[in-house]
Amino acid sequence: MRFLGDDLILDTNDPRGVEVLAIGLPRCATSSLQTALASKWLGYGPCMHMAHVAPWPERSQMVLDALYEPDRETRLKILHKLFAGFHSQTDLPGVAFTDDLMDMFPDAKLILNQRQDAHAFAKSMMGAIMFFSTWPYILSTFLLRTDRLHWRMHFGIYRIFNQKLGTNLNWDYDTLVELYEKYIEWVKEEAKKRNRPVLEWQPQEGWEPICKFLGKPVPPPDVPFPHVNDQKDMQRLKKIVVARGLVAWVGLGVAVYAGVKYGPKYLGELRQYAIDWLR
Numbered sequence: 001m002r003f004l005g006d007d008l009i010l011d012t013n014d015p016r017g018v019e020v021l022a023i024g025l026p027r028c029a030t031s032s033l034q035t036a037l038a039s040k041w042l043g044y045g046p047c048m049h050m051a052h053v054a055p056w057p058e059r060s061q062m063v064l065d066a067l068y069e070p071d072r073e074t075r076l077k078i079l080h081k082l083f084a085g086f087h088s089q090t091d092l093p094g095v096a097f098t099d100d101l102m103d104m105f106p107d108a109k110l111i112l113n114q115r116q117d118a119h120a121f122a123k124s125m126m127g128a129i130m131f132f133s134t135w136p137y138i139l140s141t142f143l144l145r146t147d148r149l150h151w152r153m154h155f156g157i158y159r160i161f162n163q164k165l166g167t168n169l170n171w172d173y174d175t176l177v178e179l180y181e182k183y184i185e186w187v188k189e190e191a192k193k194r195n196r197p198v199l200e201w202q203p204q205e206g207w208e209p210i211c212k213f214l215g216k217p218v219p220p221p222d223v224p225f226p227h228v229n230d231q232k233d234m235q236r237l238k239k240i241v242v243a244r245g246l247v248a249w250v251g252l253g254v255a256v257y258a259g260v261k262y263g264p265k266y267l268g269e270l271r272q273y274a275i276d277w278l279r
Contacts, residue, residue: 004240006055008046010085018083018105020044020214022090023098023187024113025180027124029203030091031229033113036210037088039226041219044088052086053093053153060149063093067156076104096157099164099190109214110198112187115180122176128234130171133158141245143252203227 020042022033030049038045046052053059062082069075079100083089090113094101102110115121131137133154141147158169165182169175191198199213206225211218 004055004237004244006052008052010046012084014085014087016087018048018086018089018101018108020088020111021094021098021101021105021108022088022111022113023095023101024090024111025095025121025183026050026092026129027121028113028115030113032203032226033111034088034090035226035228036207037090041207041223042210042214042216046086047088047090048083048086048094049089049091050093051091054150055146057145057149060146060153063153064149064156067093067096067153067160072100076100079104092157093153096160098187102190102194102196106194110191110196111210111213112184112198112200114184114200114202116202118177118180121180122173124231125176126173127231130176131238133171137242140242140249143248144245147241147245 020037022030022037024030024033031051034047034049034051036042038047053063059082062078066075066078066082069078075097079097083094083101083104089101101108115124132150138148138151141151158171161167161179161183162169165179165186167175167179167182169179188198199209201209203225207218207223210216
């Protein structure tokens, strides 16, 4: 399942680099857009997405290092390593570094994927993403390194948004509305500074605007635009990660119990075995 496992093999020596930056916030059709960009119709795969980061502790740690690195040159080196082998980008963690990515990939096309309004975004975030920033999530999954890093990434990302946008995210509905509105305007300003055109796109518009913007032919009428990662999938993911975390806690409890109950006996036997062997 996405976010739990990832078998993507990257060619980190591929010279193409990132050619398309989809810089809309999460819950703005990011998984659907990832699938479209990586498809044979557009040809910009692999596409960076949280689904290619969360299962990998090494990539998650790179994201954390970049999030808390104040020196721009050092941060860009980390990001170049993180994005090596990818040819497009959408979703977190990339959108936390939108301005950096614009500078790293000056020829990349910019797509600002959006919801119909800020309230639709906030509602979707509250139902799907904000759980991964809560104490119940980290407490239930603490024994698993991938989940601990995932939790820490969310806090680092919100910190970066607060710094760049002047928001004060409290993980509630109203501040998410504010985040969406300020982020959209910030992206447009950052693109304008660099004289970069931006395609503003919503999922109901489908293939045509994207294909025209990227200079690609529109797929046949019988090829629908992908629809991936809806609320039901995210609810299922939550249940799986929590269950997986609780199983780890049960395993730890059994190990501790066994150690307390049977450990002294077996340690004594092991000690006697060592004495006999040394004689």
